[in-house]
Amino acid sequence: MPIKLPFRPRGQSFPPDLWTKCPGCDEMLYNKQLEKSLRVCDTCGHHFRLRVDARLRQLLDHETFRERDAGLESVDPLGFVDQKPYPDRVAEARTKTGIRDAALWGTGAIGGQRVAICVMDFAFMGGSMGSVVGEKVTRAAEAALADRLPLIVVSASGGARMQEGTLALMQLAKTVAALRRLSDAGVPYVSVMTDPTTGGVFASYAALGDVNLAEPDALIAFAGARVSAGTIAETLPEGFQRAEFLFQHGFVDQVVKRADLRDTLAGLLQYLRPRPRPRAAPTGSENGTSGNGLLSRPLAAFVDVRPDPRREPERTRG
Amino acid sequence: MPPAEGGFVQPHRVDHEALREAVWARVQQARDVKRPHTLELVGMMATDVIELHGDRLFGDDPALVGGFCRIGEHRAVFVGQQKGSEVEENVRRNFGMPHAEGYRKAMRLFQLAERLGLPVVTLIDTPGAYPGAASEERGVAEAIARSIGVMAGLRTPIVCVITGEGGSGGALAIAVGDVVIALENAIYSVISPEGCASILWRAPEAAQQAAVAMRLTAGEQQALGVIDVVVGEPTEGAHAAPEETARRLGAQIVTQLDRLMRRDLDELLQERYDRFRRMGAFADSGSMVTPRPERQSLADRLRMLLGSSRGILGAEQGPLRPEAADDQDEPPLREDV
Numbered sequence: 001m002p003i004k005l006p007f008r009p010r011g012q013s014f015p016p017d018l019w020t021k022c023p024g025c026d027e028m029l030y031n032k033q034l035e036k037s038l039r040v041c042d043t044c045g046h047h048f049r050l051r052v053d054a055r056l057r058q059l060l061d062h063e064t065f066r067e068r069d070a071g072l073e074s075v076d077p078l079g080f081v082d083q084k085p086y087p088d089r090v091a092e093a094r095t096k097t098g099i100r101d102a103a104l105w106g107t108g109a110i111g112g113q114r115v116a117i118c119v120m121d122f123a124f125m126g127g128s129m130g131s132v133v134g135e136k137v138t139r140a141a142e143a144a145l146a147d148r149l150p151l152i153v154v155s156a157s158g159g160a161r162m163q164e165g166t167l168a169l170m171q172l173a174k175t176v177a178a179l180r181r182l183s184d185a186g187v188p189y190v191s192v193m194t195d196p197t198t199g200g201v202f203a204s205y206a207a208l209g210d211v212n213l214a215e216p217d218a219l220i221a222f223a224g225a226r227v228s229a230g231t232i233a234e235t236l237p238e239g240f241q242r243a244e245f246l247f248q249h250g251f252v253d254q255v256v257k258r259a260d261l262r263d264t265l266a267g268l269l270q271y272l273r274p275r276p277r278p279r280a281a282p283t284g285s286e287n288g289t290s291g292n293g294l295l296s297r298p299l300a301a302f303v304d305v306r307p308d309p310r311r312e313p314e315r316t317r318g
Numbered sequence: 319m320p321p322a323e324g325g326f327v328q329p330h331r332v333d334h335e336a337l338r339e340a341v342w343a344r345v346q347q348a349r350d351v352k353r354p355h356t357l358e359l360v361g362m363m364a365t366d367v368i369e370l371h372g373d374r375l376f377g378d379d380p381a382l383v384g385g386f387c388r389i390g391e392h393r394a395v396f397v398g399q400q401k402g403s404e405v406e407e408n409v410r411r412n413f414g415m416p417h418a419e420g421y422r423k424a425m426r427l428f429q430l431a432e433r434l435g436l437p438v439v440t441l442i443d444t445p446g447a448y449p450g451a452a453s454e455e456r457g458v459a460e461a462i463a464r465s466i467g468v469m470a471g472l473r474t475p476i477v478c479v480i481t482g483e484g485g486s487g488g489a490l491a492i493a494v495g496d497v498v499i500a501l502e503n504a505i506y507s508v509i510s511p512e513g514c515a516s517i518l519w520r521a522p523e524a525a526q527q528a529a530v531a532m533r534l535t536a537g538e539q540q541a542l543g544v545i546d547v548v549v550g551e552p553t554e555g556a557h558a559a560p561e562e563t564a565r566r567l568g569a570q571i572v573t574q575l576d577r578l579m580r581r582d583l584d585e586l587l588q589e590r591y592d593r594f595r596r597m598g599a600f601a602d603s604g605s606m607v608t609p610r611p612e613r614q615s616l617a618d619r620l621r622m623l624l625g626s627s628r629g630i631l632g633a634e635q636g637p638l639r640p641e642a643a644d645d646q647d648e649p650p651l652r653e654d655v
Contacts, residue, residue, distance in 0.1 A: 069602070077542070077599035078533050082518040131598030138595070160486075160508050162518060165532045166544045169508040170597035172487060173494050176463055177470035177594050184471065200508075203459040203487040208467065222459035222487075223449030241454060251457050 022046050038258045047215050047258055049195060051097075052104050052121040055154055059262050060108035060117070067106040069139055072132045074101055078165050086163040089125065097124045101132040102157065105140040107149065111266030116144040119154045122196070127157035129201050130164040134171025137205055141178035145187055148274040152265065154192040155206040158224075159199020172204035179208055186275025190268060192261070193220050193243070193252070207251065211268055213261070214243035214252045342526045344535045345511060347503035347555050348482045349445075351408070354560035356383055356398030356441040359481060362561060363568035364389040364396070373422035376456060381412040381448070382420030382492075384427045389439065390572035392579065395431035397424045397492055398441030401482070414483075415448040421461035421491050425468045437475040437575055440492040445510060447488030462491040469494035470594070475578035475586060477571055480504040480536070480545065481556075496590050497574050498544070500536040501567065502551040506544060507534040544597070547574075 020029050024046030034041075038058055039048040050058070056065050073090075080086040094100060102125060105118035118140040120127045127133075137153060144151035160168040182189055191209030193202070196219035203222055206212075214220060221241035239245060246252045256264045347353070360367055364387035371378040384397035399416060402408035424440075431438045447458050469476060469492070476495030484493065484506035500506065507529075509517075514532060515524035539545040549570050552559035578586065 071603040073601050073603060075599050075601050078531065080531050082528070082531060131600045134598055135600055162509055162514050162532070164599070165508055165534070165542075166506050166539060167542060167598050169486060169490055170544060170594060172463075172490055173466055173470065173594040174597055176466040177494075177591055180467040180471045181591075183467075200487055203462040203491075204466065205463070207457075207460040207463040222447065222454055222462075240451065249455055249457065251460055 040258050049122050051123060052099060052119045055119050060110060065106050065108040067104055069136060072135060074130055074132050077167055080163040093125045099124055102127045103133040103136045105136045110269060113269045114149055115152050116140045116149045117152045120156045122156040128161035129157055129171050130161035130168050134174050137175045138178045141182050145182050145185055148187060148277060150269055150272050150274060151182060151189040153205055154194060155197040155201050156194045157197060157201040159201055172200050175205045179205055188272035194218050198224050212252045213254055213256050216243060216255055216257055218243040220246050338526045338530055341530045341535060344503050345505055345529050348505040350557045351403050352557035353482055354556055354563060355401045355443055357400055359441060359564050360387055360396050362564035373419040373426055375422055376419040379416050379420030379423060380410055381414050382416040382424060384424060389568060392437060392575045394437045394439050395427050396439045397427050399444035401443060412448060414444045415446060417448050417453045418456040418458040418461040421465045424492050425465050428468050428472050432472050432474045435474060437579060439571055440478045442480045442484050442489045442493050443482035444485050444488050445483055446485035462487045465491040466494050473583050477574045480506050485510060496578055496586060497546050499547045499549060499570055500545045501549055501556060502536055503555055504536050505534040506539045507532050
C-alpha cells in the first residue's frame with residue numbers, strides 16, 4: 001500500500017504542466033519549449049494536436065482574427081442519453097475546453113490577405129460535427145461567397161456527432177452544398193487536414209478543397225482502423241490512412257510541416273483570388289442589374305451565380 | 319410524452335422494453351434479406367429498364383446500380399445501392415456497400431441525367447460505404463463528398479427514397495434531393511446501431527438501446543424533417559408483399575415527379591439548398607454570456623414532435639402498426655405529426 005505524505009497530495013509530485021512525453025519518440029519535452037516549437041517535437045517531428053486559439057495565433061497575422069457567431073451552441077434535439085445525457089457531455093466539454101463547441105469561425109488575414117477561416121478543435125468532444133459545427137462551416141462559406149474572400153477550413157475531427165443522429169449527418173449535405181456554391185462562383189477554398197480528420201468531416205468539406213493540405217502523419221480516414229476491423233474484420237496495413245498515404249494516392253496536394261503552414265497558405269493565396277463578382281446578377285435579375293446589385297441585396301448573394309451561356313450577352317453588357 | 323416540468327420537457331430517460339423491441343423490429347425489417355432491393359423495386363415500378371455500368375475511371379461497382387427507366391409517364395435515370403437476396407449474390411454485391419467507384423458511377427449518371435434533362439430517382443439501401451483498405455485507397459470519402467456536391471447543384475429534379483437501410487455517409491451520398499421519401503420500415507442513421515453502441519456504450523450488445531436513442535425509424539426521421547414522406551408498407555412488411563410495396567412506392571414517386579417536373583429549375587435548386595440549409599438544431603445566445611438551459615426551446619419543440627412520433631411506432635399506445643395502412647388505395651402519407 002502506497003504511503004501518502006500528508007503535506008503533498010498524490011499526483012502533484014511531478015507537476016504535469018511542466019513536461020510532456022512525446023508519443024512519437026518517448027522523449028520528455030519541456031512544455032515551454034514545446035509551445036515555442038508550435039507543439040511539434042524537436043526530436044522526432046511529432047505534431048501534437050493544437051487547440052483552436054493556438055492554431056489561429058500561428059496561422060493569422062497578429063490580432064487580425066474577428067470571431068463571428070460566437071454564441072452558437074448545441075442543443076439536444078433527440079433527447080439523447082447513452083451512458084450520460086448529451087447535454088451533460090456538452091457541459092463537461094465546455095468546462096474542459098473553455099469553448100462552446102468544436103469549431104470557431106471568423107475573418108482574419110494571412111500575409112496581409114483577408115480570408116474567412118474556420119478552425120476545429122479536437123479537444124471538444126473529439127471535434128465531432130453536430131449542428132453547430134456544420135452551421136459554422138456553412139456560415140463561413142456563405143460569408144466567403146458574399147464577401148468574396150478565400151475560405152480556409154482547418155479540420156480536426158473524429159466525424160459526425162452521433163448524439164445528434166441524422167441531424168449531424170445532414171451537416172455533410174449542408175456544408176457541401178454551401179461549398180458547391182462557393183466553387184461555382186469561383187471563390188477558392190483550402191482544406192487543411194490535421195490529426196485526425198475522419199468520418200463525416202473527411203467525407204464532406206475536408207475532402208473538397210480546391211487545394212488540400214495535410215499536416216505530417218495526420219490520421220485521415222473515412223473509417224478509422226477500429227471501425228474497419230469491427231465491421232469487416234479486415235486488418236489495415238501499417239502507415240495506412242496517414243497524410244503521406246493520402247498524398248501518394250492523390251488526395252492531398254502537399255503534406256506541410258506546421259512551421260511552414262502559414263507561409264504555404266500565404267503563397268497559395270496569391271493565386272487563390274476569388275473571381276470578381278459578376279457585374280450583373282446572371283439569374284433572376286428582373287430589376288437592378290447595376291454593378292453592385294449583389295452587394296446591396298444580401299439574399300441575392302446566395303443565388304446560383306454560375307455563368308449561364310444563354311445569358312452571356314446580358315452579363316457582359318452591364 | 320413526459321409532462322413538462324419547470325417549463326421545459328424532460329428528455330426520455332426511460333428506455334422501456336416495448337419501445338426497444340418495436341424499434342429493433344424495424345431495424346430487422348429494414349435489413350431483411352427478402353426485402354425487395356433496388357433492381358427488384360425498379361423492375362416492378364418501372365418499364366423499359368436499361369442498366370448502365372462503370373465509372374469510366376476504375377471499374378464497375380456491383381453494389382451500386384443505375385440506368386434508365388420509365389416510371390409512370392416519366393423517363394428517368396435511377397441510381398441505388400444493391401444488396402443481394404441470397405448469400406452468393408450478396409457477396410457479389412458486397413452486401414450493398416459501395417466502393418469509391420460506385421459513387422463515381424452515380425455521379426456520372428447524375429450528370430448524364432442533367433444533360434438529357436431527365437429527372438433522377440435514387441433508391442437508398444446500404445449499411446454504409448465499404449470501410450476497407452481498397453475503398454480508402456481509392457478515396458471513398460472524396461467520392462461521397464463530391465457526389466453530395468453534384469446532387470446539391472444538379473439542374474434536374476431529384477427524388478430520393480430510403481427503401482431499407484439508410485446507413486450514414488454512404489447513404490447520404492445519393493440521398494440529396496428535392497424530396498426524400500422513406501418506406502415505413504426503413505431506417506436512417508448517422509452510424510449503425512452496432513457502431514454507435516460500441517463507441518458510446520463501449521458494448522456492441524447495447525445496439526438496441528443505441529437504435530432507440532438515435533431515433534432512426536422512418537416516422538421519427540419525418541418528425542425531424544429529414545424525411546418528407548413516409549410510404550406505408552403492406553401489413554406484414556415489404557418482404558411479404560413486394561408487388562404491393564412497389565405499387566405504392568411507384569405511385570408516390572410519380573406524384574412527386576409530376577409536381578417537380580413542372581417547377582422552374584432555379585427555384586427548385588434554391589429550395590433544395592434551403593431544405594438542407596435548415597437542417598440542424600442549435601441555439602444562439604448572442605455574445606459571450608454563460609449558456610443557460612432555457613435556451614433550448616428548439617430542442618423542446620423537436621422533442622415534442624418526436625414524442626408524438628413514438629405514437630406512430632405504437633410503443634407507448636395502441637398496436638405496433640397503424641390501422642388502415644394496408645387497405646388503402648393510395649399510399650398513405652404519415653401526416654399525423
